[in-house]
Amino acid sequence: MSARAFPWALSLASCTFITCDVAFAAGGKSAGPSEALFLVQIIVLVVVGRLLGEAMVRLGQPSIMGQIIGGIILGPSVFGLLAPAAQSALFPQLDTQKSMADAVAQLGILFLLLLAGMETDLALALRLRRAAAGVSLTGIAVPFALGFGLGELIPSSLLPNPDTRLVTSLFLGTALSISSVKIVASVVREMDFMRRNIGQLIVASAIIDDTLGWVIIAVTFGLAKNGAVDLATLAQSVIGTVLFMTFSFTIGRRIVFEIIRWTNDKFKSDLPVLSAIIAIMGGMAIVTDAIGVHTVLGAFVAGILVGQSPILTRQIEGQLRALTTALFMPVFFGLTGLQTDLSVLGDPSTLLLAVGLILIASLGKFGGAFAGARLSGFSNPEAIALGCGMNARGSTEVIVASIGLSVGVLDERLFSVIVAMAVVTTMAMPPTLRWALARLPMREEEKDRLELEAFEEKSFLSRFERILLAIDHSASSELAARISGHFAAVRKMPVTVLDVLAEDESEGPDASAEKSADSRAHEISERVQSSAEKAAEAQAETKEPGEDDIIHVSVKKRDGDLREVLSESAEKGHDIMFVGIEPTTGERGGYSPRLAAMISAFKGTSAIVAARGRLPDDDQQLRILVPVSGTERSMKAAEFAFVVGKASGADITAVYFRDPSLAASPSRVSDTSNAHRAAFHQLDQIASFYDVEVEKVASQGSSPELAILKHARNGRFNLIVLGVSKRAGDNLSYGAVADTLLETADRSVVFIET
Template identity: 55%
Template sequence: MLFFRRREPASRRSLPALLATGLTLAFAGAAWAASGPGGSGPSESLFIAQVLVLIVVGRLLGEAMQRIGQPAVMGQLIAGIILGPSVFGALLPDWQHALFPASREQKAMIDAVSQLGIMLLLLLTGMETDLGLVRKVRRAAFSVSVAGVAVPFACGFALGEFLPDAMLPRPELRLITSLFLGTALSISSVKIVAMVVREMNFLRRNIGQVIVASAIIDDTIGWIIIALTFGIALHGSFEFASLAKSVVGTLVFLAVSLTIGRRLVFMAIRWANDNFVSDMPVISVILVITGVMALITNAIGVHTVLGAFVAGVLVGQSPILTRHIEEELRGLIVALFMPVFFGLAGLGADLTILANPNIALLTAGLVLIASVGKFGGAFVGGWFGGLGRAESIALGCGMNARGSTEVIVASIGLSMGALSQDLFTMIVAMAVLTTMAMPPMLRWALRRLPLTPEEAERIDRETFEAQGFIPRLERLLVGADESASGRLASRVAGLLAGARGLPVTILRLGEGRASGPVPSEAALANDVGAEAVVRKAAAVASDDPDRDPVLLDVDVTMRDADTVGQAGEIVAAEAAKGYDLLIAGLEPTLRSKGGLDARVSDVALSFSGPLALVSARGSHVDEPLRGDLNILVAVTGTEVSRRGAEVALALARAHRSQLTALFVPGAHNTKARRRRFRALRGQNEAILKDIVELGDKFGVPVRTAVRVNMSAEAAILRQARIGGHSLIVLGVSKRPGDVVSFGHVAGALLEDSDRSLVLVASGAAAS
């Protein structure tokens, strides 16, 4: 069923609520029948009924929330409130108690799922933490976050210190309660903030990036504070020695995790992806990593949430964490653990206590302190961070959403005995109110911020990067032998990988036999392995001053495959592990009778994704590692040629080389070429202008040329000689057959060119 963004009839809008009510009563009746009056001990059927009703009602109310512009997680939390003593328990107490009995054994079963849900939610939060974004806007983000945390934290801590003893679960642990209140009032929900900013298309705006980056820092600071508070709570009082142990342990854990731990996490994920043949091994490894890091933080005396959060940060930065794997893990968490956890949190909140005027007044004061403190702190932080008044107001509005993060903090405080049931309910009420108020407030504030020219230029560039071929590469596969073409293919891979920190796997497909000039003895004496070639080229590319410093050095894996006759099967087996581009360099490239060599053809056909076939000629035969890269790219205005242009621009930027774009009409006979050129007389300028603009986005100046009174292959070869180009890049399409072909022009260049070639082929072969 398709739903359109329009005003719906009242009957349709109320459908989720009616379904939720009916299903709740049905599950409650089934649970009552399952438990029975004579039942004793925990019931498995009752546990299943509890999980089902939380998932179904949470999903339906989450759907209803999203339709009115609110985050779905609020629907899951409200579902728990409705199913709890606040509504369902007040209307049908016997049914509510049958579905959610108070027996400790029964509650332990669903609580176990909830506790696992907390850990996985923190894993997901960490995976969504974009350190690159924080680095981009670090000055304003840190200013906003520090002020936005300090002010409400001080207010919440002071409130805890002045609360009457009757409101505290254990008056002797007032310090712990005050710390939890301060933390609960000070941190924002990065998930809610990012959702609203993304929905309004403000994520690429300067203010949107500052808001999300500040929320990320808020979350990080909050989980560190919670971890340290947990360490204090374990000792029952403030002890300098125990606090120092927790602080030092946390700092050491963070330092080791973000250095050695990062490498170990990357290695574990890659090893599982490349060696296991069973389904979804990477997800199993991610869950193990999360559990291990949670146990480590527990062992040093801080809460497991810190370990899960840091594990998420490291997993999210893994170079081979493909979108598919991330979506599978996210689906499990969002579909099962989120509705169960937030539903149980809502169940624990009894809003009937607000009938007490004193508690209602205190709750209103809590909401006011939280809102004013967060808004004021973020506004002041934005002002000192160099932002204008309107931007600072938007920051204050955006940072006021507590949502999921608040509820997690409150749940931890309740389970630790730091918060009473009444305080927990007040915090949940405050989380619901501030979160539901934030989207309309932020929308109002953001509409008052016009787009600046600098933002427009950057957004245009980032839009291109999101749609382009090169920016979407995540992992490269190199199939190469020990020939000059194999070395040059490794060099091309290193240049492409080094600029963005992409992992590279090299399949060594035999020794290779030269089909052209034989390398000199001096060149062979100075030769190095393919892995070293990739690393040297990547080092050249990584010197780019515009390269994000968060990116790590290129991770290179070597795999020997000495069975020359089965190169295609070897590549196909490796390709199944997930790669975005195959860069092949094999000799001989051509058969003696013309056309691609059988081994090259097998490799090209074995990979269903994009392919870059590299053939070393000219100076690159003797010096495939150090030869000049003066690049010529042929363009025709098609998507295929544009992809080739992107590869050429990426190589030129990485090597800081010259690049010339040559427009060729793409017809075979002179009369057809002239007729086509006249038809495209206006378009050829537009095509070349598009490539020049593409070069501007890559930061590469592009020279242009047009040749029409000769065939495309003759025009390319002539321009290569006149321009002194050493590398020709051409976008081509795979054409199936007994031996794969890339078309007439590519075949002619492979036969006649004395300059090195990179043929960039599209994915699957055309049928």
């Protein structure tokens, strides 16, 4: 693939010259920009970037290296040397023509930083903040000092403007000191080290590195616009940045989520959330520009806040990644390569500067990170891995160089040297990091933690993002609200409360009845909030730094046919519905018509909550019984029960029954014994993940539904959680055990579809 990509790209570039010539001929002798030529430029950059990016990936390198190298090939260094007339026709120096592609590239920077922010795991950085901060700060300070010193010592002849040497030195120091979290994370993930201790520390250090880097870049840009260090300007930039960051990560975080939620729930057109996020990014970029720092900081922080949204994060990231990867990245990095003229390295002084810059960047970054790791108590092999991992620049330095070139503190010679340094150090990082990581053995505590995290990845409940709580203000609604609060606290799931009663089913058809219905819905939402806050307080001691402690509860008004409302709610991202309505059973047995209709209309997972008997006001006094049979269905129900138990502190007992579908097949006693031991072992693993205790009992009863009720009464359990699955047919049925329990149980039950 890589052998074919290069000549194919050159052939394509040569062919596009003919297209450009035709486009100019069509425009006569006008000196204005050509739309046809603009389209050809974009197509060439995208295709060449894609081909060479694919070649780099196959060689074990980041794809952006192929995009930068593709731009260098299309620029004066290769294409311009081989066919100068064709190259100048394809990429003319006409300012109005260049501005068209540059506009796409500048928009690409913002989208790239938005995506980088969304990929930033702030909780990881906060959890490892001490060790990561030490590695990051020393890893920034050492190369920054060396780069700044280099800028102060290089001859004036190598500077674009000797009067602005100080600002140029600051840009050089910044370019040498910041790692690219995107490159670092991609290599660590590729090596399957993302969840290892050292892998997490490398990524956490890179996150801190990148975050501090964009703040430094933003402030340096503010100084560059004035051409010198002005204390008033510096104070405005620093204070403005601090206030912006403080507001963003406190009030701003909640505002961003509410905008995403409101847009998703209210708009009916396609991709409204994507438009809202672009508006958020643009607004925050404008704010950072207004306070005198670069727009990239606003886009990066916007990405972090969007990434912390508890809903739609996977869908949003997928949509943005597609647009950014397919269009903006190859155009931006391709144009960066186009502006790089490697022929300047023919000058001995420039070549010496480039070699010196690469050595200082590599040794300074490696030495700083290594020293920080050793001071933090890490071993030599771990410190070496950290030093190798932090030595990737890639996109970050390219953006720094582009900003420096745009404000005039770097000329094309220094710009080309920095880009060359970024390419060399980034391409050297993957093989050196692979070598260093391969030498690190796995510790026992890592093995235990990785097993728990592997469970989370395949966990039944991890696939759900948003709860729809359907209520009618009955006792079942109250219990469903309490359980929803538990999930909001433990699983960080937003809850939307929907009153299923129509206006004519309320107290009256007048306006006061409508207000009463709204007030009752808000009462339920407050019950959810209260339940979640109590659960969050109980877990405060075990809470990880950086975990979101905001409980998201909202009220949705029924504004049409109930079936349509439920169907639309599922389309808006509600993937699990807690149904707390009465009656649950019909007059002639089975499920009530309303309940059956709701389950049918909601295209997601449903949990039916039926309150029976007397329930304690204190959640800690709940006693939960979970029937298990070793089937996947029963284990998913056990996980559901463990979430409630973790949030409430309730007692949990799991009772093993043979699955009724297997009752007809005879088996030896030893087989039955082994089956329940295997089921209990699986239960222990799930309980360990949620850090709850569970009592395990094996039942010998032949009729599961009767034995379940007998255990519930004898053990004074007040809540039964049962995993169910729909049976085929016109009428709603979850099988004989569940259907019988719903009709005969004298205590509360929860049926969770699996």
